[in-house]
Amino acid sequence: MPEEITPFRVAIPDGDLDDLRQRLRRTRWAEPSTVADWSQGVPLDYLQALCGHWAEDYDWRARERRLNAFAQFRTPIDGLGIHFLHVRSPEPDALPLILTHGWPGSIVEFMEVIGPLSDPAAHGGDRRDAFHVVAPSLPGYGWSDKPSTPGWGIERIAAAWAALMARLGYERYGAQGGDWGSAITGALGRLDPDHIAGVHVNMVVAQPPPDQRDFDEEEREALGAMTHYMASESGYSKQQGTRPQTLGYGLCDSPAGQCAWILEKFWAWADCGGDPVAAFGADRLLDNIMLYWLPATPASSGRLYWENAQRTGSWGDPVRVPAGASLFPKEIMRAPRHWAERTYTDLRSWSVLDRGGHFAAFEQPELFVGEVRDFFRLVR
Numbered sequence: 001m002p003e004e005i006t007p008f009r010v011a012i013p014d015g016d017l018d019d020l021r022q023r024l025r026r027t028r029w030a031e032p033s034t035v036a037d038w039s040q041g042v043p044l045d046y047l048q049a050l051c052g053h054w055a056e057d058y059d060w061r062a063r064e065r066r067l068n069a070f071a072q073f074r075t076p077i078d079g080l081g082i083h084f085l086h087v088r089s090p091e092p093d094a095l096p097l098i099l100t101h102g103w104p105g106s107i108v109e110f111m112e113v114i115g116p117l118s119d120p121a122a123h124g125g126d127r128r129d130a131f132h133v134v135a136p137s138l139p140g141y142g143w144s145d146k147p148s149t150p151g152w153g154i155e156r157i158a159a160a161w162a163a164l165m166a167r168l169g170y171e172r173y174g175a176q177g178g179d180w181g182s183a184i185t186g187a188l189g190r191l192d193p194d195h196i197a198g199v200h201v202n203m204v205v206a207q208p209p210p211d212q213r214d215f216d217e218e219e220r221e222a223l224g225a226m227t228h229y230m231a232s233e234s235g236y237s238k239q240q241g242t243r244p245q246t247l248g249y250g251l252c253d254s255p256a257g258q259c260a261w262i263l264e265k266f267w268a269w270a271d272c273g274g275d276p277v278a279a280f281g282a283d284r285l286l287d288n289i290m291l292y293w294l295p296a297t298p299a300s301s302g303r304l305y306w307e308n309a310q311r312t313g314s315w316g317d318p319v320r321v322p323a324g325a326s327l328f329p330k331e332i333m334r335a336p337r338h339w340a341e342r343t344y345t346d347l348r349s350w351s352v353l354d355r356g357g358h359f360a361a362f363e364q365p366e367l368f369v370g371e372v373r374d375f376f377r378l379v380r
Contacts, residue, residue, distance in 0.1 A: 005167065008072040008083060008143065010064050012294055017060055020255055020293065024055035027256040038267055038274070042260045046277075050263065051256050053282045063287050070114065074143070075167060077160045080152070083143035084136035084164065085110075089118045091130035095197060095380055096170035097372075098161055098188075099135045102179020102203075103240075103301055104262040105359060106142055106291040107135045108284075112365035117372065129373040131174070136164060138180065140300030142291045147300070153307035154180070158187035162195070171195060174376050178202040178360055180304060182315075186343070189321040198322035198348075198379035200372055202360040205315040206335035206343050218336045229332055233268060236261070240302035241309040248299025255293055262289050269358035271330040280362070288362075316343045324349030324375030328364070330357030349375040 029048065033040035070085045085107055088094075097117065101109050110133075116123040117131045137144040139152045139160070161184065165173050174197045177185035182201040189199040208219065215223065239247050251258045263276065263285065272279035292298060323344035327334055329352075337350045351371055356364035360371075 005073050005075045008074045009068050010072070010143070012060065012064065016294065021055050023255050024051050027051065027254065029256070038264070042264050042267070047256065047260050047263070050277060050282055050285070051259055054255070054259070054286055058283060058286050060290065063283070063290070066111070067108075075164065077163050077167075078156070080139055080147060080160070081145040082136055082139070082160060082164060084134055085114070086168065087114050087118045087133045089130040089132050091119075091121075091127050094118070094130035094132045095376060096165065096168070096173035097131040097133055097376070098165060098173060098175050099133060099361075100161070100175070100177035100181030100184050101135075101138065101141075102177070102181045103141075103304065104265050104288070104292070105179060105362070106288050107137055108288040108291055109359055109362040110135050111287075113361045113369050113372075116365070116369045120373070125369075125373070129377065131376075132170070134165065134168065136161065137291075138301070138304065140303055141297055143295055146297065147303070150307065150310070153304070153311050154183045154187050155191065155311070158184050158191050161188055162192040165195070172197055174198050174200070174379070176200045176202075176372055179358065183308075186315065186317075186319045189319040189323070190317065193321050196321045198324065198376060199319060199344075200324040200326070200349075200375045202326045202328060202368070202371070203331055203333065203358065204325050204327065204335045204340045204343075205333060206339035207316055208339055209342070219339075222333070222335050222339070225333055233332065236265070237305055240305035242306070244302035244306050245299050247302060251292075251298030252296050258293050258298060259286075259289050261298075262292065266359065269330065269332055270363055271328065271355055271357035272363075284362075318345050319343055320345050322346050322348050322379045324351075324371075324378070326351045326353060326360065326368075326371040328353045328356035328358070328360050332358055348378050
């Protein structure tokens with residue numbers, strides 16, 4: 001193992017967990033909204049129930065042990081310590097694969113898929129589909145370092161991922177991502193094409209040609225989804241893209257506030273029937289929220305939106321390596337294939353699923369694994 005790669009284990013002090021419980025019990029709650037649904041945000045009783053479970057019943061130590069069952073490491077890249085999971089397959093000819101999460105996700109999203117991806121034979125699959133799985137925490141997220149200077153945007157993160165895969169000794173590898181992970185995976189395909197076998201995304205951001213005036217039904221639905229997102233779902237992005245520091249103070253101080261800020265997105269973007277706790281379980285949702293609360297990353301994670309607002313490039317810049325895309329029905333944006341082909345110029349796989357949403361690996365791990373396997377069979 002290279003000297004600069006050091007093993008890492010999560011070990012949260014008892015005092016931090018005691019402080020969390022005390023803060024939750026002392027929460028000063030806002031009054032209920034004036035409507036009976038989620039249209040003004042997370043309902044008071046719903047949030048109180050989840051935070052009550054968090055304070056009294058949630059067992060972080062059990063979740064910590066589960067997380068530490070995966071091999072974890074940290075390594076300095078471009079002046080920043082990067083935390084990552086690295087689960088090598090028992091299959092010697094496995095394809096290395098880097099998985100990239102987004103906001104408000106974390107490496108927790110991949111807990112259910114790492115085993116089937118790295119050891120398919122042990123999970124009823126074909127050993128020829130095996131991957132050596134690398135899952136980094138984005139800079140400013142989880143237990144990666146928080147940037148102290150500007151400049152850590154999509155392209156710089158992609159360059160760090162290329163350096164990470166090279167440091168691990170992987171000369172040829174695949175990349176997969178959703179949300180910010182989709183943008184970073186595309187940037188990685190542009191930056192490191194000589195080493196990328198292919199890229200797979202579960203969120204496609206694509207626009208129609210600028211001179212197009214007439215649209216078919218599929219295109220009108222895609223434009224409608226974009227319009228709805230910009231009008232009703234993008235407030236978080238505007239806030240984090242302009243004043244992440246101001247927002248970060250409140251979220252770093254209030255676990256109930258941090259919980260609501262993230263929980264609302266699982267309600268809005270996941271295929272959960274309007275009840276994320278019932279769909280995914282309180283503990284699984286809190287596992288992800290804990291990766292924001294414990295390392296105090298509300299400002300540093302939100303700052304990626306600010307960085308993106310400063311950049312001159314586009315998510316739509318051409319990606320010329322082999323690509324695949326999986327569209328889950330509750331995804332924020334659902335571009336038609338011919339729009340996507342303007343960005344992914346060698347699009348070899350295009351799947352439309354019947355269930356699942358923005359957090360594909362977390363919501364539908366079996367479908368996600370199948371989609372990843374299917375695409376990379378084409379490019380191994």
